[in-house]
Amino acid sequence: EVQVVESGGGLVQPGGSLRLSCAASGFTFSNYWMSWVRQAQGKGLEWVANIKGDGSEKNYVDSVKGRFTISRDNAKNSLYLQMNSLRAEDTAVYYCARAVRDSEYSPFDCWGQGTLVTVSS
């Protein structure tokens, strides 16, 4: 079964850091672009970042550039999101999502259940 499972969320103070992880199984992880997408409580979806299968290309939404870093370890079938200088507006459920095809321009056909990040003092 194709699946991804996020972990690492929690409560952090403004200005703090957090590292999210996503464990993938059921597919050849290194063949797929992977993304992080977030959703604030009761709000819509916001794409955050993506990374190519071999890790050689990365893209970010402007609001997180310079603060968040996406990475992957294909030997461990894992995706990561290092979040620094966190702000209240980063509070959201963070989803790990797999691209449908081997392209950065792709929808997402496999989503995890999400991990909640709360930035508050």
Next chain:
Amino acid sequence: DIVMTQSPDSLAVSLGERATINCKSSQSLLYSSNNKNYFAWYQQKPGQPPKLLIHWASTRDSGVPDRFTGSGSGTDFTLTISSLQAEDVAVYYCQQYYDHPSTFGQGTRLEIK
């Protein structure tokens, strides 16, 4: 960034009736080299992650019932549910993946009348 605007924000439809949700993009999502619209629809039920329904504007993802139909091209797109079932109650989102950053519509809440 490409802005995606859905209408209506919420919709109540009787069981067995047709539901129609619209999405308009601020620029064309049709890529001329392959004649494909870089556009998708998702369904999100309470407490669940989004589920891909339609991509390339009109291609159903694997296992999606054929009562869900996507149509449109360029800047105007429509999701039609031909005969509403109780399990279709959800929030529906459109997405463009034509350009970075990929962006979503604000969502349309579909309820039973």
